[in-house]
Amino acid sequence: MVPRQVFVAEFEDIEINCTVVSYTEITEVIWRRGDDTILSNSSILYLKNTSRGDMGLYFCQSKNRIDAEIQTMSKVTKLHVEYPPIAKVPDNTTADDQEDVILHCIVDSHPESTITWYSPDNEVLSNTSMLELKNVNRSYIGNYTCKGQNVVKGSTRSDRSTTYLFVNCKLEYFFVEYAYMVISMSHEPENSLGVYDNVSYKNPDPPVVEVPSNITVNDQDDLILQCIVNSYPPSSVTWYSPDTKKISNTSMLELKNVSRTYIGEYTCRAENEIQGLTFTTSNSTLLFVNFAPVVVVSHNTTAVEFQDIVIDCKVVSYPMSTVTWQNYNNQDISNSSGLLLKYVRPKDEGIYTCTAENVIQGNHHTRSASTTLYITQTKQHCRCNRRCTYLKNILNITMEQARNAMEQIKKELTVEPTTLTSYIIKKISMKNSNTSSIGFGVIAIMIIILVFGFLVGGDIIKLAKYLHDCRRLELKEVKTVNKTSESKEIRAKTNRQRKKRKLKKCKGDKENEGLNPKYRTLKKL
Structure with a gap:
């Protein structure tokens, strides 16, 4: 058993105990991280001088012996390393008169910090990481401070970061002929003659877009994608989803409860205008979402x-x-x-x-x-299976080869009765000497059968009919005897009588043999 969650302040030491209870021999207890790095070969995990990089999942794995088999069991605990916030805001920011400005504050801390923006007069302007200023003018010039605050081990910790906002005021007192220069001013003129201080020149730049590299999150997590754009004049920023739909008009894209349907390429596009020419730059990042298998x-x-x-x-x-x-x-x-x-x-x-x-x-x-x-099941396949199995066993071939052999045998042996003559002629006319010999042999046999049938056909037919009648009478008597006999002696006596009648009727006496010489010839055959 291990605790499900463990909390420790950064740079402190911690000891995590893994209690193993078993009724059999425990062969091994180890501690390892999620990347399978083994940290300890005992039930106690000791981490010294912890840092935020130590935060994550730790596994206690035990092995015991049950019936000569090794069984393995793992338990997991999550280590939380608490550290104070570190706030970061952009460097000095420049905006045009009557323009909207968005300032972002990134705070790194654990647990999560509360964020507060302060104006140059130390007034609270926002309680989120994004500060939006609309239609800025020279009264907005000054330092803007972002403060991050959290609680570490019962103690309140905070950090501040400041950015300076410049506003390019419009000059209506004189004309500047330098087409690609922009004049900025931060103070009122000193006198009515139009003498200004703090006047500077800045070259216009097309937008440069930076987005995070490929990102992987877990199912149902929340995600914020930040698009950093460097350009002058400032650019309009638009985020596009994987199906090219507009999903945000700010540099920050927030996605809540992401699922596998969110997987794809997200594009940040920035656009500004310089001397009537439009410049557009875009950059993309791939979002992957870890999710459990779906099986269909x-x-x-x-x-x-x-x-x-x-x-x-x-x-x-x-x-x-x-x-x-x-x-x-x-x-x-x-x-x-x-x-x-x-x-x-x-x-x-x-x-x-x-x-x-x-x-x-x-x-x-x-x-x-x-x-x-x-x-x-089909009867046809059953018959085919028996034949194919027989071929497979005697020829030692695969079942597929047996099926092909059966099909070939069917083709060779199938002869339509109506085309018997054309089949024989075809065999005779073939160039193969063996096939031609077969054809001639078939014709010779047919001729001999016809001649023999013409000579002795009548007697053979009569003899066959006579033997058929004898056999039928014999079967009839056997059937009658089997039904009426009650003992072995009666059946034996009946069999002897049946044999005598059979010899008398079928073979005939010597007188009948003398009257039919052809019968004697057939008897010898």
Whole structure:
């Protein structure tokens, strides 16, 4: 057990204890940071002279032995390093007469500070980090102070930063012919003759835009993007969203409760006008949002027996997730988003689960979704499967090769009855000598069958019909005997009588053999 949060003042020492309770042997206890840096090999983490860079997540990891297996358990604590505020404002600022001015104050502290802006007369002007002054004139000239204040270990701490505002007053008493120079004045003329003091010249500059580099935040965090523009005369500033829509007309863009829909490129564009010419400059930053995986699979999936199927698992996350498929027995069967099942059978039916996991600042986030696979069986595929399996086993080939072989055999053996003559002629006319020999052999056999049938066909037909009648009578008697016999002796006696009748009727006596010489010839054959 460790405390969930620990607070310490900057430059102080701290000791964090990790209490481990186990009924078995504890093999190891270590402390590490979120970047997996090991800080201690004991249950006590000691940090000396802490600084704001030590702020973050710390993990206490313990290992024990259960049934010869090592089990690991981790607990996390967050270290807060409290330090007083450091306020920072821009250097001296220059504005034109009747222009709007925005002053920004950046305060670095922990915990967060309250911010207050003071006028040159020490009056409170604003309680936010941004001070907006509208239609400034020479009465606005002076020092503006930003104050940041917080509480560190029960003690109030504060810091101040000051910027000086110059206002370029309009001169209406004389004409300056230098086209690319601007005259600024901060005081009234000393006399009616138009004698001025504090007169300066400043060259106009197109805008230069600076924005933060690529930024990564967590889901539901708040974010402020600052666009720093250097130009003279001052520029108008506009922020654009990833879909090129205007979302802010100030140099500061505030985004609240960001989600993955905020991911994209944000552009700050500055524009000013010099001697009738418009100058535009822009700069962009990429925003990434860390969020847990979102997993989508189809609810039900149907496949045909003995075919291949691919089940897709769509995963959206940042950072990227690792994907694992598990079958109905909770066994890992794939590490890719597409699950390939080859040659599916009824036993493959069941629930398949896709699990995605990513790590955000040391924390593991896991999401899963399941689909039910149903197999459709067909008799045709069953017959094809038995034949293909037989070919696969005797030839030692793959199932795909067996299927191709079956298709080729079907093509070779399939001959339409109406085209038998054309098939034989085709085989005879082929250049292959073996194929031609087969064709001639088929014709020769057909001729012999016709001649033999013409000579002895009548007797053969009569003999076949006679034997058929004998067989039918025999089967009829066997059926009758099987139904009426009650003992083995009766069945044996009946069988002997049946054999005698059969010899008498089918073979005939010697007199019948003498009257039919062809019958003797056929009997010998």
